[in-house]
Amino acid sequence: MSEDLKIGIAGLGTVGAGVVRLLAERAELLVERCGRRLEVVAVSSRDRGRDRGIDIGAMQWFDDPGALAVSADVDVVVELIGGTDGVALDSCRAALAAGKPVVTANKAMIAHHGASLAEAAEAAGVSLGYEAAVAGGIPIVKALREGLVGNRVERVYGILNGTCNYILSALSVSGEAFGDVLAEAQRLGYAEADPSFDIDGIDAAHKLAILSALAFGSLPDIDAVYTEGISHITPLDTTYAAELGYRIKLLGLATVTDHGLEQRVHPCMVPLTAPIAQVEGVFNAVITEGDFVDRTMFSGRGAGGGPTASAVVSDLVDIARGLRLPTFGVPVADLRSLPAATMAHHIGAYYIRLTVVDQPGVMADVTAALRDAQVSVKALIQHSHDLGDGASVVLTTHENREDSMLQALAEIAALDTVLETPCMIRIEQL
Amino acid sequence: MSEDLKIGIAGLGTVGAGVVRLLAERAELLVERCGRRLEVVAVSSRDRGRDRGIDIGAMQWFDDPGALAVSADVDVVVELIGGTDGVALDSCRAALAAGKPVVTANKAMIAHHGASLAEAAEAAGVSLGYEAAVAGGIPIVKALREGLVGNRVERVYGILNGTCNYILSALSVSGEAFGDVLAEAQRLGYAEADPSFDIDGIDAAHKLAILSALAFGSLPDIDAVYTEGISHITPLDTTYAAELGYRIKLLGLATVTDHGLEQRVHPCMVPLTAPIAQVEGVFNAVITEGDFVDRTMFSGRGAGGGPTASAVVSDLVDIARGLRLPTFGVPVADLRSLPAATMAHHIGAYYIRLTVVDQPGVMADVTAALRDAQVSVKALIQHSHDLGDGASVVLTTHENREDSMLQALAEIAALDTVLETPCMIRIEQL
Numbered sequence: 001m002s003e004d005l006k007i008g009i010a011g012l013g014t015v016g017a018g019v020v021r022l023l024a025e026r027a028e029l030l031v032e033r034c035g036r037r038l039e040v041v042a043v044s045s046r047d048r049g050r051d052r053g054i055d056i057g058a059m060q061w062f063d064d065p066g067a068l069a070v071s072a073d074v075d076v077v078v079e080l081i082g083g084t085d086g087v088a089l090d091s092c093r094a095a096l097a098a099g100k101p102v103v104t105a106n107k108a109m110i111a112h113h114g115a116s117l118a119e120a121a122e123a124a125g126v127s128l129g130y131e132a133a134v135a136g137g138i139p140i141v142k143a144l145r146e147g148l149v150g151n152r153v154e155r156v157y158g159i160l161n162g163t164c165n166y167i168l169s170a171l172s173v174s175g176e177a178f179g180d181v182l183a184e185a186q187r188l189g190y191a192e193a194d195p196s197f198d199i200d201g202i203d204a205a206h207k208l209a210i211l212s213a214l215a216f217g218s219l220p221d222i223d224a225v226y227t228e229g230i231s232h233i234t235p236l237d238t239t240y241a242a243e244l245g246y247r248i249k250l251l252g253l254a255t256v257t258d259h260g261l262e263q264r265v266h267p268c269m270v271p272l273t274a275p276i277a278q279v280e281g282v283f284n285a286v287i288t289e290g291d292f293v294d295r296t297m298f299s300g301r302g303a304g305g306g307p308t309a310s311a312v313v314s315d316l317v318d319i320a321r322g323l324r325l326p327t328f329g330v331p332v333a334d335l336r337s338l339p340a341a342t343m344a345h346h347i348g349a350y351y352i353r354l355t356v357v358d359q360p361g362v363m364a365d366v367t368a369a370l371r372d373a374q375v376s377v378k379a380l381i382q383h384s385h386d387l388g389d390g391a392s393v394v395l396t397t398h399e400n401r402e403d404s405m406l407q408a409l410a411e412i413a414a415l416d417t418v419l420e421t422p423c424m425i426r427i428e429q430l
Numbered sequence: 431m432s433e434d435l436k437i438g439i440a441g442l443g444t445v446g447a448g449v450v451r452l453l454a455e456r457a458e459l460l461v462e463r464c465g466r467r468l469e470v471v472a473v474s475s476r477d478r479g480r481d482r483g484i485d486i487g488a489m490q491w492f493d494d495p496g497a498l499a500v501s502a503d504v505d506v507v508v509e510l511i512g513g514t515d516g517v518a519l520d521s522c523r524a525a526l527a528a529g530k531p532v533v534t535a536n537k538a539m540i541a542h543h544g545a546s547l548a549e550a551a552e553a554a555g556v557s558l559g560y561e562a563a564v565a566g567g568i569p570i571v572k573a574l575r576e577g578l579v580g581n582r583v584e585r586v587y588g589i590l591n592g593t594c595n596y597i598l599s600a601l602s603v604s605g606e607a608f609g610d611v612l613a614e615a616q617r618l619g620y621a622e623a624d625p626s627f628d629i630d631g632i633d634a635a636h637k638l639a640i641l642s643a644l645a646f647g648s649l650p651d652i653d654a655v656y657t658e659g660i661s662h663i664t665p666l667d668t669t670y671a672a673e674l675g676y677r678i679k680l681l682g683l684a685t686v687t688d689h690g691l692e693q694r695v696h697p698c699m700v701p702l703t704a705p706i707a708q709v710e711g712v713f714n715a716v717i718t719e720g721d722f723v724d725r726t727m728f729s730g731r732g733a734g735g736g737p738t739a740s741a742v743v744s745d746l747v748d749i750a751r752g753l754r755l756p757t758f759g760v761p762v763a764d765l766r767s768l769p770a771a772t773m774a775h776h777i778g779a780y781y782i783r784l785t786v787v788d789q790p791g792v793m794a795d796v797t798a799a800l801r802d803a804q805v806s807v808k809a810l811i812q813h814s815h816d817l818g819d820g821a822s823v824v825l826t827t828h829e830n831r832e833d834s835m836l837q838a839l840a841e842i843a844a845l846d847t848v849l850e851t852p853c854m855i856r857i858e859q860l
Contacts, residue, residue: 022580022722032647032760033579131577137723139577146576146753147561147569149463150452150743217462275729278708292452293567293740296730299705300723310723313580323576323753330462 004037005320006073010065010091011080012045015105015132017052018305019078019312034320044068069095076101076319078312084108096120096128103315105132105308111206114213114220115335118327128327129315134207135160135284137307138300139314144214144288145329151290153215157253160207162282162302163198164230164250166190169280172238172247178231190282200229201250201265208252212263213328215288216256217336224340228266232423237353240394241269247277248425260339262346267425269351274430344403349378349427351396354412355420358384358391362417366393373408375400390419396427434467435750436503440495440521441510442475445535445562447482448735449508449742464750474498499525506531506749508742514538526550526558533745535562535738541636544643544650545765548757558757559745564637565590565714567737568730569744574644574718575759581720583645587683590637592712592732593628594660594680596620599710602668602677608661620712630659631680631695638682642693643758645718646686647766654770658696662853667783670824671699677707678855690769692776697855699781704860774833779808779857781826784842785850788814788821792847796823803838805830820849826857
């Protein structure tokens with residue numbers, strides 16, 4: 001048997017404690033599976049005294065994660081501090097510069113600094129593992145970088161944020177308002193006290209930028225991800241979606257179009273019959289479309305101590321087994337810099353919900369605006385729900401360019417008879 | 431860049447031609463991704479002259495796959511001949527003995543001879559890749575051996591045969607008889623001229639034995655797989671299943687019970703709401719339940735030239751990249767020999783459909799037989815469909831031991847008022 005792999009963990013939150021627990025409870029299994037012992041020899045966190053339900057007594061304690069990262073006693077550094085920059089990034093850079101492989105669950109850091117970190121890993125000849133950064137326990141990084149390696153990926157998309165998926169599932173079941181469902185999610189621990197990172201789509205955007213880089217062999221480009229959250233979705237929309245044969249999901253989608261790499265995160269109406277429509281609650285799912293393999297779908301828990309620890313440990317086992325691959329599947333120098341396709345060029349179908357004055361002539365005004373922008377309507381339905389003086393108008397379109405759609409929507413929003421900001425949700429025929 | 435990886439392919443059917451095509455069409459992509467060229471230098475097949483839509487002019491031709499397997503010009507041997515023994519097995523043994531890694535899509539061979547082939551690979555210090563042997567394009571071998579390596583797997587199950595899944599999907603949609611649906615599947619190329627390998631569950635059993643070995647670190651034990659096919663399923667059963675909130679799927683399921691390793695392949699009623707119920711047509715799906723990661727599901731195309739070639743190439747790329755792992759995740763000497771749990775000990779719920787004489791007292795006889803065997807009934811429904819003189823009785827049970835269920839069924843079948851062999855389908859609450 002080879003020597004023990006000596007692990008230093010920076011950050012002992014839910015995931016860090018989960019990794020310590022997994023490595024302790026499955027120690028013998030892992031020795032069998034990788035021929036050497038994976039031992040946590042050092043830890044660092046903010047609060048040394050906190051009870052985490054794990055025994056860290058035998059591990060060296062570092063107040064400073066940067067010192068842990070370069071400690072001669074540590075073979076590999078696990079970064080679970082979080083945050084785009086700051087101490088997380090500094091620790092990873094320090095570890096790589098010291099020639100130590102790094103494993104991280106930090107999606108924000110990889111999305112923003114993945115290329116420069118990959119360069120540092122390459123220069124040092126060590127691994128940078130981030131399986132835990134995308135879709136929690138689902139081994140999607142390995143699938144894209146190894147399992148589907150023979151394919152040119154044509155599209156990758158998925159449900160990348162469990163908080164949003166839980167909220168959208170709950171909205172459609174309970175019919176309660178967004179704020180109430182969010183509060184309940186917070187109470188259950190499915191949403192953070194400050195939920196904006198999740199519900200504004202930022203977390204999903206980080207993950208999508210990483211998936212895009214892997215799928216298309218391109219530099220991660222988080223700034224090019226069009227990002228829209230879910231806080232404008234109402235129970236009315238989930239009801240109309242169901243009537244129309246759709247379910248609302250926050251998706252991240254990436255594909256290479258004639259205008260460049262299109263990366264977008266926003267609520268989508270997906271057909272009830274699409275496999276991804278069935279992914280409910282806090283589960284995540286990633287679908288890849290490869291030219292030889294066709295559609296593959298991977299689903300599982302996207303967050304939580306156990307699933308994320310499972311992903312972190314898979315990276316550690318790769319390192320213990322001596323498996324090392326380029327961070328994004330090809331050497332950094334070979335990563336392409338793809339132009340970003342803007343949403344103005346996006347072509348898709350749309351669902352629009354308007355709250356209008358319930359009087360004759362409104363439909364004529366709305367359809368005139370659509371005609372002027374050359375938006376082709378598929379269906380136009382007026383619902384006289386109990387909205388005080390107003391009524392709901394729901395329309396769906398055929399495929400149109402997004403700039404045309406937005407132009408029509410601006411005209412419609414300006415009509416005196418339209419009472420609220422129109423709600424637009426993109427329809428994806430997956 | 432390292433030297434080219436020189437590949438010899440034995441067997442040029444749909445999959446072999448797919449591999450040649452993929453390696454030719456994605457040659458530059460693969461050089462980027464593995465830093466060296468993957469080149470097919472030799473091929474062997476039965477019919478040299480057949481038009482396969484691929485250019486094999488520059489490759490060395492072998493009439494004898496055994497000679498290809500030991501050729502000094504070949505670095506790695508891809509076996510796509512098929513068959514449990516014979517020339518496929520001989521070629522693989524010869525290649526491994528000559529110190530060459532082997533990649534195969536041959537599930538029958540791995541299920542029956544996996545342990546001895548793994549020993550030979552280990553002795554030679556080379557890889558034995560078989561990603562393509564289970565669930566076609568879905569990278570499930572890699573997921574179990576690497577991506578989920580930190581977990582003790584508690585259960586693995588799935589839809590492992592696309593032909594059966596297509597037929598069962600079509601049965602429930604069309605309402606046609608089994609024979610008609612099978613004939614249509616044959617016409618569409620989804621079922622072989624001799625379909626018994628698929629519809630009798632044998633192919634799924636091979637795949638399940640491989641999945642079990644990977645999931646539980648045990649010796650593949652194909653002889654211990656309880657195997658039942660789908661040819662007794664009628665449109666009546668798919669109709670009743672839908673009424674009861676179920677869908678019928680041929681599943682392979684493996685789990686470690688108090689009585690040993692339970693491996694079974696048979697039709698199941700699964701709740702309509704279970705993710706696996708949504709996997710339709712020729713798609714396969716594998717679900718794993720790990721102690722840390724919880725449930726993960728992988729779905730995709732389980733057969734066909736493109737998807738299977740994708741899996742073969744992923745094994746080739748692992749070899750080109752120098753990644754080598756024990757065949758079943760741990761060294762052969764560490765593989766456990768688990769006792770086989772017999773079906774008599776199986777505990778589960780059951781659906782029973784009887785064709786009975788439509789007269790008073792039948793229900794009393796049936797329920798008496800169930801009581802005598804201490805089978806606990808959940809629901810008992812009499813349908814007076816147009817069955818000539820007969821009526822259908824459908825019952826579902828709570829969880830019972832299978833030997834009790836079979837005892838009751840034998841008594842019921844012997845009743846004068848029961849006209850046909852009872853149909854029993856196990857219910858799985860997945």
